Amino acid sequence: MKVPKRLQPLVDDGMVDEVLYQLMSGKEAQVYVVRCGDQIRCAKVFKEASKRSFRQAVEYQEGRKVRNSRRARAMSKKTKYGQKEQEEAWLNAEVDALYRLAAAGIRVPEPLGFVDGVLLMELVADEDGKAAPRLGDITLSPEQARDFHGQVIREVVRMLGAGLIHGDLSEFNVLVDPDGPVIIDLPQAVNASGNNNAEQMLERDVDNMRRYFGRFAPELLTTDYGKEIWALYESGDLHPDSKLTGRFQHDDTAADVDELMEIIDAAKEEEWERQERMKDAEED
Numbered sequence: 001m002k003v004p005k006r007l008q009p010l011v012d013d014g015m016v017d018e019v020l021y022q023l024m025s026g027k028e029a030q031v032y033v034v035r036c037g038d039q040i041r042c043a044k045v046f047k048e049a050s051k052r053s054f055r056q057a058v059e060y061q062e063g064r065k066v067r068n069s070r071r072a073r074a075m076s077k078k079t080k081y082g083q084k085e086q087e088e089a090w091l092n093a094e095v096d097a098l099y100r101l102a103a104a105g106i107r108v109p110e111p112l113g114f115v116d117g118v119l120l121m122e123l124v125a126d127e128d129g130k131a132a133p134r135l136g137d138i139t140l141s142p143e144q145a146r147d148f149h150g151q152v153i154r155e156v157v158r159m160l161g162a163g164l165i166h167g168d169l170s171e172f173n174v175l176v177d178p179d180g181p182v183i184i185d186l187p188q189a190v191n192a193s194g195n196n197n198a199e200q201m202l203e204r205d206v207d208n209m210r211r212y213f214g215r216f217a218p219e220l221l222t223t224d225y226g227k228e229i230w231a232l233y234e235s236g237d238l239h240p241d242s243k244l245t246g247r248f249q250h251d252d253t254a255a256d257v258d259e260l261m262e263i264i265d266a267a268k269e270e271e272w273e274r275q276e277r278m279k280d281a282e283e284d
Contacts, residue, residue: 006045007032009116016043016120023131028187033123033131040129041112044119046091095119097164097189104162106155107182124175124182135181135212136171145216151180152209153225156202158240159183160233165190165198169205171212192233199230224248 003011003019010016018035023042025031032043098111098121110122124132140148152174159166166173166189173185192198206226214221223246231248232238 004030004032004045006116006118007034007043010034010043010118010120013115015113015115019043026185034120036120040123040125042109042121042123044121046117046119091117091187093189094185094187097186100162101159101164101183101186104158106158106162107151107180108186109182109184124177124184127178132175132177132182134172135174135176138176140213140216142217145213146220148176148181149209149213149217149220152183152213153206153229153244154240155181155183156206156209157229157238157242157244160192160202160229160238161240163192165192165195165202166205167201170208202226202230220246 001019001021007016007019011019016034016036020033020035020040023031023033029044029046032045034041034043092114095111095114098108098119101108102110109124111119112122113120126132135148152169156166156169164186166183166186168185168188169183173183175182175184190198190201192202195201203226206229210220210223210225225244225246227248228244228246229238232242
């Protein structure tokens with residue numbers, strides 16, 4: 001096929017020898033199957049911000065580190081330069097997440113390079129060497145559903161151990177190769193320890209998987225792995241080999257309203273005293 005404009009620099013530099021076909025076009029990128037020497041790989045071409053429909057929501061970006069203070073200041077403003085820097089940081093987030101997870105042995109496509117908004121990576125393939133199907137495009141037996149669900153939950157735990165939460169996990173961003181599920185699409189990866197929405201997003205990811213696999217194995221619908229995983233993570237007891245039960249004991253204890261009101265009243269009195277001290281200091 002004709003080489004897309006965004007892929008031409010990789011062809012010119014010898015990183016890509018031939019563009020074979022377009023695999024998919026999504027909300028934030030287009031993916032092409034390319035030949036690099038004797039290897040068949042994927043090239044993910046990120047769309048420009050004005051052409052993407054995925055919203056760079058604040059809840060996803062919270063906790064992401066920007067090392068350069070000048071860049072951080074610019075990103076906090078609405079200048080053209082600041083928007084450009086924010087866009088670059090957004091693209092780098094997926095690339096950084098992919099490299100981190102691959103290094104941790106998590107089942108994601110192996111990243112092979114990032115040039116001018118194009119991510120070159122491993123092609124996740126089926127037994128015939130063709131692009132592997134998405135989880136949502138295949139029909140599972142109850143046994144397969146239970147097996148794949150267990151594999152995905154283990155990967156979620158390992159991702160959390162690496163400090164990240166997918167943030168948008170569903171049957172549409174999990175591929176299935178001969179060895180099982182492979183997690184893809186990480187532009188919204190969340191910093192687990194630095195994001196106030198991390199717990200909610202982890203539970204949403206896990207609940208999405210529960211609902212999907214529960215179509216084929218209904219007993220999974222009664223599980224609660226999300227809250228169990230987060231509780232272990234918060235207590236420092238979560239490990240890659242942690243034995244999960246899918247059960248979580250919710251705290252049904254009724255709130256002590258009188259005690260709560262006492263705490264509120266004490267806080268109000270403390271604030272009043274603080275303000276009085278400030279007035280006295282100003283008068284002096």
